Amino acid sequence: MKHWKYWLVKHWFVIVLLSACVVFSGVLHAWNMTHFPYYENDEAIYFTQAWTVLTQGKLSPYTYWYDHAPFGWIVASGWIAVTGGLFTFGFSLNSARWLMFVVHLCSTFLLFWVAKKVTKSYFAVVLTLFFFSVSPIAIYFQRRFLLDNMMTFWILLGLFLILYARKRLWYFFASAVCVGLAAVSKENGIFFFPIFWVLAVLYGHPKQRIFIFLQWCAIAGMTISFYPLYALLKQELFPTGTLLGGSKEHVSLLQTLQQQTSRGSGLPFWKWNSDFQFNYRFWLLKDSLFVIAASISFVIQGVLGIFHKRSRVIFFLTLPMAAFLMSGKLVINFYIIPIIPFASLCIGYALSLIITPVYRVNKILGVLLFVVILGGLSYHYLQSTFLHSVFFDNDTVYQVQAINWVKANLDPKAHIAMDYYGNLDLTNSRFKGDPAFQNADWYWKVDFDPDTRYKKLANNFHNLQYVLVTPQLYKDVASYEYINPLTQQALENSVQIKYFGPLFKQENDMTAFVLSHPNGDWVSIYKQLSTEETLQYAWQSYRTHQVLLNGEVRAPSGSKTSSSDIGRTLLIAVLQNDQQTFAKVWNWTQQNMTLPENKLFAAQLGDSNTSSDADQLIAFALDQASKKWSSETYRNAARAIAQSIWNHEVVEINNRHYLVAGTWTAQANRPVYSLNLSHFVPLFYRSFAKIDNSHPWMQLRRDMYVTLDECSASTFETKNAAYLPPNWCDVTNKGQIVLAKEIDPHATDFSYEAYRVLWNISLEAVISQSPEATAYLKKVNTLSQDWQSKHMIFSQYDHQGKPLSSDGSLDQYVATFGYFITRGEQDTARAIYEKYVSPSFKHNQDSYYWSDGQNTFEQNWIWLNIWMFQGKLETISP
Amino acid sequence: MILLLTLLSLVFILHGLCNLYWLLYAWQDLEHLEKITSPTKYLNPQISFTALVPARHEAYVISETIRSINAIEYPDHLKEVLIICKSDDKETVKAAQKTIDELHSSRIRVVTFSGGPTNKPHGLNIGLLTASHDVIVIFDAEDQPHTHLYKIANTLMTEQHLDVLQSGVQLMNYRSHWFSTLNVLEYFFWFKSTLQFFAQRKTIPLGGNTVFFRRDVLLKANGWDETCLTEDADIGIRLSIAGAKIGVTYDEKYVTREETPSSINHFIKQRTRWNQGFLQILLKGEWLQLPTMSQRILSAYILLTPYMQSVFFLFIPFSLYLAVTAALPVWLVLILIVPFYLLVLQLIICNIGLYLFCRAYKKPYYIWLPLKVCVTFFPYQLLLGMSSTRALWRNVFGNTNWEKTLHLNAHREPQHATVDLTSFVEANV
Structure with a gap:
């Protein structure tokens, strides 16, 4: 002491x-x-x-x-x-x-x-x-x-x-x-x-x-x-x-x-x-x-x-x-x-x-x-x-709130990619009765840990239901160099459902938002979209960004508004029960695209020619709109357009009817008529037959099936045919199917035009269970074989079925959904969706789009095909 | 299995750490080094010394030893030398007497005895009863004590009021045999470092020579145990129980120089005797009378150390084998590796010790010596292990006879040998 x-x-x-x-x-x-x-x-x-x-x-x-x-x-x-x-x-x-x-x-x-x-x-x-x-x-x-x-x-x-x-x-x-x-x-x-x-x-x-x-x-x-x-x-x-x-x-x-x-x-x-x-x-x-x-x-x-x-x-x-x-x-x-x-x-x-x-x-x-x-x-x-x-300062309050919210509101079995800060609190019970989220994983491991990525998540970002975004997660995921990150794919297919943080002015661009608010005191919770939600968000974005206030459907840079895009936009509006957008677009179309001489529609704004596929799409969309919203006006308009199509875009040769590509190739006494088989949508004719009983639409349907079969089976100038629909073919005034040389040197190829045939035919197959449609698609084997052997569908094939390109295109991949579903190959359709289509879906704050989002056709075309893929087709009746 | 391995590992980790601590105790703190160093200023001679030199079949070395002891600088009237021989060892008696005669000294005497048992403690007890001076100092027959040794002992025992002083003993012939380097190092660390630690803990197994006892303390303790093969360690423990104040000094200048056993056979016999002696002390149980629990634990541990060390060295290859081949948890393997690391540290310390030994004794330090240490390290441990096993074996079967170590003067240049080396070896090996 x-x-x-x-x-x-x-x-x-x-x-x-x-x-x-x-x-x-x-x-x-x-x-x-x-x-x-x-x-x-x-x-x-x-x-x-x-x-x-x-x-x-x-x-x-x-x-x-x-x-x-x-x-x-x-x-x-x-x-x-x-x-x-x-x-x-x-x-x-x-x-x-x-x-x-x-x-x-x-x-x-x-x-x-x-x-x-x-x-x-x-x-x-x-x-x-x-x-x-x-x-x-x-x-x-x-x-x-x-x-x-x-x-x-x-x-x-x-x-x-x-x-x-x-x-x-x-x-x-x-x-x-x-x-x-x-x-x-x-x-x-x-x-x-x-x-x-x-x-x-x-x-x-x-x-x-x-x-x-x-x-x-x-x-x-x-x-x-x-x-x-x-x-x-x-x-x-x-x-x-x-x-x-x-x-x-x-x-x-x-x-x-x-x-x-x-x-x-x-x-x-x-x-x-x-x-x-x-x-x-x-x-x-x-x-x-x-x-x-x-x-x-x-x-x-x-x-x-x-x-x-x-x-x-x-x-x-x-x-x-x-x-x-x-x-x-x-x-x-x-x-x-x-x-x-x-x-x-x-x-x-x-x-x-x-x-x-x-x-x-x-x-x-x-x-x-x-x-x-x-x-x-x-x-x-x-x-x-x-x-x-x-x-x-209290930088952690929102972080804690976010975790508490997840605990209180989400399914404990949900797979979550997250910034790691809250992982311990999420994956463990903090008190009796507190749910433990065993499938909450650190984003880095989601992307790089083989066990997590390949075993737990099957290398499929669709299995991630939520992403807890922090600035660090966002920056890190964006800076990966070597792999296709699941977290980023999930994030791009997600929407913000909750934000915890200081009341910043929210910016449209997430990257800009992160750059301007790099401090990690905020958390956004993103929920991955279902296919149905993807279509909803994509349409909301489309009508905001692709449809102008006056109802004009925006054309990609350097081109003019096309009636085909209008037709698909109108059809989607009906499918999404968006009467307002439908009316706006239809009004603008009537005023700006209608050709006075035939009451059909200019193929492009200012053009004097028509495109038969656009005219049919518009007529069909109007007919569907009349049913959905009980509008006689739309029905009358649809009937008028259908009649005009018959009168100006259908030719009869030797008692067979042909839908030609447009009014530009429908004049009488032509030596040949140009046929674009992707304009043939048999389901539409069932509809037109009901509203226009003055023309034999079902006969046209049968004749066009025969024509489609002939064009697909014809060898043209090649040794044999793979039974793929060609981009173009001609029919002579004698009723003979010939090569459409004057239209396109690649007329017999299966590529930029012909792939739409798949959606057109499968539409009738899946909605009306048409045996002709099913039989036709089952005869087209090349695509199915290529997927089975190479897990690829190429963007261009010659008429003998030989690939002319080394890769596929998104537009073409989506077009195969109906084809594979009709053939009973649903797994292939899903695989294509998850591998090629879903990862291309992106969003920036309020923009949701596929690929780069610039091409109007691409957006509405993909939309319609995913709509077919997700299978809720009862919104259409012929 | 896992629990057993874990426990074994932990025990050997503790053992390895203890070993390291003992080895380095002298250098651990400069105070320790200062404490153990001999004084440079001596007090006036006050204490009188009787040197006991028990000798049996030491005709070849005894002459040199007597001359060395006689040469210790100290007032003649304060020193006495008793060469203790059994009467049947005529050669040694003759060699000793001849040397005494040559020296014309009345303070050096040969004391003979005829009864049993024929061992060192019996001889020492005869000497103790014959001795007349204050302090008894033990020398072995081959020892070469320094001439200042009595002055140092006089100074330290007086200044520190010591009852017992253990002075340094050092084997010198570090290149004679493959095992001699490590044998030399054992002594180096034991006397310079480890004994100091034991003394500080008041539980010390004393060495067999160059150890000074106050005669009255020895008499009070009834001298040495004649049945014990390590009477030196035994007396150390008993004096610790009695509360004797025991000091240790080691100074390279003043150590008593000795030689390593002349062959592996003799080495094993010597070690067997020591290990068996430790076992005897342990089994006697007198150490249980030590005043504190820590002393009791330490004494038990010291007495078991030869066996622990043997098992320790066997455990290491076993643990390494397990680490590589058995499907054990990684944490256990990491623990199993630790004793090996401690062994490596011991090896490094041995090499440092060798360097310090050579420097201190002005011996040549060859570049291959560290390699020799590394190469012979494990075989040397095997020799120790064999000795421990043999000691255990002998003890179990009640074989307690004294196996004498042959001394050949390998640590010094013989000048006054009275018998021929060849004939001596032939007679004694």
Whole structure:
């Protein structure tokens, strides 16, 4: 007891100062620490892994791919166990933040003694601790559960042990263990290895140095060696395909290390666009005083270090991480963490070099100068808006709300791709009755973890029902380079159903929104659209962006509004029960596209020719509209158009009727008439037959089936025919089917025109169960065979069925839906939808479209085919 | 199985760490090094010394030893030398007497005895009863004590009020046999480091020579146990129980120089005796009377160490084999690896020790020596293991006879041998 009292009396000043520093630093760290900064993805990764260590005895819930050494989260697993579980402090990551608080207190304690020993100046100690504790950039990163913070603690402990070894060998050996633990907490710790080794040898007594020299190195090396040893034991040290790695696919520590070390721009640090400069600007933005003062004082210590031991020690302690940051390798903003204590030491000691001489001359003046400097620094930081955020902003409230909302409103079985911050809270029950979302996965694993992507989600983004979007998720997913990310595909097929965050002005463009609001304090919850919802959103977007206010259907850039697009737009409006849009478009069409001489419609705005497919589409759409909305006007209009089609676009040769391509090829006494088989839509004729009983529409239907069969079966000028409908064919005035040379050199090919035949025929097959339609499509085997053998349907075939292109086209793929469904090959239709069509669906805030969204035909054509694919066809009746 | 392996690993990790701690205890803290170093300023001679030299079949080395002890610088009236021989060992008696005659010293005497048992502790007890001075010091027949040894003992025992002082003993012929390097290193670490730790913990198995006892303390303890094969360790434990104050000193300048056993056969016999002696002490159970639990645990652990070490070395290849071949959990494999790491650290320490030994004794340090240490390290441990097994075997079957170690003066240049080496070896091997 007496010893204690004596010790306390003797060291009262140090005790008071140390206590004050630790309490001050602790208060600044803890104040608002669970609210600022926002919960970051990396924090959750490591804390989840800590939880997995504790609960499953594994280093990661997913395949551990040696992205980082595990000791940091192994320690955290101990923390979770000791503190009674994940949710002792509320949100799971609050527990991690409290662990960081403890680590920070320990680091502060250690830095105090390190600074005291190295500088031998209390002025330097206080100033060092001031920057370490007050710098907002320090607080910002130190609060987060980052492996760098764990590593920094071990480094400081190792340094403390060396400095206070007082020639005790075990202290040096313990420091070696600490440096080893630092390196297996975060690989960057390895950079301290040489400096600490030299320091340990120098601080040892000459009689101990040989032990320190060899044993320190061996102990640190052995501690680190557990990491590669673990990989070796798991047969994951060497890369697949190497002599020692074998041929079986597996993760590899060496491969990951190689990848990690090759990351970064590789630009030298003085280049404006280097990683270092980019982050240096970020650090300047957060705390310019600290960053500039640290940079200058680091150089000062380097220069003074030539002459003075203390500066030399400080300089060399700072050098490893400074060199690492400036090495041209990847720099992430939180890489500054390990350098913060040593940079603070640089500044603290540099300032003490000004104060100490004054103090030696006059103690009061010296203390006054110290107080003035400290006051000035405090004043500066009190003005810092970022420091204000550190203590008063609540960045995590919306993140927590988002998780709570998901828990309360979504199906616990739903597959969710998410920013990892809330994964622990989602996948675990926080209290009795709280649902656990076992299928909530980190987006990175959704895309890169083979088990998650291929086994759990079957490599199909449709299996992801929701995406919890944060700025980081959005940026990361957009920056993937190597693969087709499921998360991004799911996101592009999704709509925002809930937003949690500050009330920003929502921007249409998500990328712009993320760029303008990069702080991770908001969360958007996106729900992936069903096929039906996709059609709804696509139509809403179409009518907004493709249909002008006056009712004109916008033409793609460089072309004019076409009657075909109008026809399909009208048909979709009916199918979507959008009377307003229908009326608007029909009115505009009547006024601007109607040809006075035949009451049909110009193929394009300003044209005098018609296109028979457009005329039929419009007539059919009007007939359907009349039924849906009980409109006699539309019915009369449909009848009039149908009659006009018969009169101006149907020719009769030898008692057979032919629907020609348009009025331009329907004049009497022509030697040949041009037929575009994609204009033949047999279902329409069933409809027209009901509204126009003055013409034999069903006869036309039968005749056209015969013509379609003849054109498909004709060899034309080739050796044989694959039974594919040609783009064009001609019929002579004698009724003979011939090659349509004058129209197109590729007339006999199955390509840009002919593929629409598939939708046209299958429409009748699936709605009216027409045996002719079904029989025809079953005879067209080429496409089905190509899919079975090559999983491809090419965009162009010659008449013999030989592919003339190496890839497929989206328009053509969608056209095959009806074809495959009619043939009973629904699985193929679904496979095509999921592989080619659905991934092409995109959205930007309120725009939903396929492909680039620019081509009006593409949008309405895909829409109609997906409508057929989704199978709810009862909205049409012939 | 997993639980057993885990427990075994943890036990051997603890054992490995203890070993490392003992090996490095002297260097752990500079205070330790200072404490163990002999004084450079000596007090005036106050204590009188009786040197006991039990000798049996030591005709080849005894002459040199007597001369060495006689050469110790200390007032003649304060020193006495008793060469203790069994009366049937005529060659040794003759060689000793001849040397005494040549030295014309009345303070050196040959004490003979005829009864049993024929072993060192019996001889020592005869000497103890014959001795007349304050402090008894034991030398072996091949010892070469330093001339300042009594001054050092006088100073330390007086200053520190010691009842017992263990001075350093060092094997010197580190290149004589393949095993001698590691044997030398064992002594180096044992006397320089490990004994100091034991002394500090007040539980010390003393060495067999260059150890100083206050005569009254020995008499109070009834001298040495004549049935024990390691009477030195036994007396150390018993004096620890009695609360005797025991100190250790090791200074390269003043150590008593000895030689390694002359062959593997002798090495194994010597080790067997030591290990069996430790086993005897353990089974006697007197160590249970040590005052504190930590002392009792330590003494039990010390006495079991030869066996622990043997199993430790057998466990390492076994654990490595398991780590590579058995489908064990990775965490267990990592634990299984730790004893191997500790062994590697021991190996490094041995190499450092060898370098320090050569430097301290001004012996040549050859570049191949570390390699020799590495290559012989495991075979040497096998020898120790064999000795432990043999000791256990002998003890189980009640075979407690004394297997004497042959001494050939390999640690010094013989100048005064009174018998021919070849005939001596033929007679004793």
